[in-house]
Amino acid sequence: MDKFKAMQTFVQIADEGSLTAAARQMGSSLPAVVRALAAYEAALGVRLFNRTTRRISLTEEGKLHLENSRQVLAALEESEASLTAGATEPAGHLTITAPVLFGQMHVAPCVTRFVQQHDKMRCSLVLLDRVVNLLEEGIDLGIRIGTLEDSSLVSQPLGHIRRVVVATPAYLRKHGTPKHPRDLQRFNCIRNLSPAQQQWGDFQESGRTFRVAVKGNLEFNHVLPAVQACAAGAGFGMFFSYQVAPYLATRQLKIVLESFERPARPISIVYPHARLLPARTRVFIDWIRNDLTAFRQGPLNTTSRAA
Structure with missing residues (x-):
């Protein structure tokens, strides 16, 4: 068994939420994906998913292994990317979350410009007015407004708002x-x-x-x-x-x-695993930090008050 391939299949199923969607995304057949998952579970000696005729969900063991698998795959991708840094375009899938109105007004246009510039990328933007657990919900990056409370996440500042x-x-x-x-x-x-x-x-x-x-x-x-x-x-x-x-x-x-007014609130981009970022994630972070310049100058922050 190719364990790396099996691990990639497992992560793809978790990300897509179904065996059929994972097979479609991987360009494989549904029976092949089912066999690969069954073989992987047998090799690990644990059940990774609870499966019914209508839905699939991670077991507790699956949730733990998903996080470890992301780290392993990210480390492999990081190693490969370091050998070809600057030689290839970022590729793959990113899932990003942001508050609803801020996402509609600023993050969605930024993401659109990003995929137009990098045509090998596929981005999913999830707009929610609640704090999302990135690891549990399979999200790569989050935009947060206000003081950050989750010390397990790495953050980079995007600016401030009042x-x-x-x-x-x-x-x-x-x-x-x-x-x-x-x-x-x-x-x-x-x-x-x-x-x-x-x-x-x-x-x-x-x-x-x-x-x-x-x-x-x-x-x-x-x-x-x-x-x-x-x-x-x-x-x-x-x-x-x-x-x-x-x-x-x-x-x-x-x-x-x-x-x-109280001091301005920070806007941050947050993500797990600072040392294991895929190249596509690093490129997007640089992109959005350069794209959202309005929040580091002008009437949106504390450096200049609007009349």
Whole structure:
């Protein structure tokens, strides 16, 4: 048995989520993939997948072996890549995750430009507003906003974003401009439906942070319609700076209460196994760091405040 080939088949099945999809992706037949998996499990003496007629899922042993297999295959690819560094184009499949709106606005266009430049690459972008366990969910890279809590991941900075309070100039002329965050209690504020968002945080005064209870006649469970309502003059909104950047650029929205903002939050690209990165992963990291330059300069970070 070719153990490296069997290991590659095992990882492909885990990545694709089905034997049929793995066979298609590998250009093999379904019976051949089934036989290869059965032989590999027999050689290891453990069952790697739980299989039914409708689904396939990793066993606990399979989850452990998947992580080890990724390291082994990445090390082999790294060794091969070091012999031909710069001589070949990156090739293969990358799965990337990012927050939904940030991914739609910035990561998706970046990924599109990447595959247009490197036609041997295939990328899957998974947009989720939750923290994803990269290892458990078979994801190569993640874009994270905020302080990183998972010390098992390696991170590289992409820039910073601010949390800002905004309103239209027309709304400010009609209703006035708050001088202190607590003044927001007298205005109409566009809120998130989440109970946790009934108070606005990210305010700071004399080194202390605080929250303000706000109220209003509009609530949304997604950011985009809230931004659009704010830009239509419906009231004040609190958003990440990238979410309102187009409206700030055209002066449809104006930032208020800047002196009470907390320090900007980092944007990072995170991944496991710093020393065992495939060439395609390294190339993409360099690509996105060069591509997302807006978050290291201009009104999206702390170095320049938007008017």
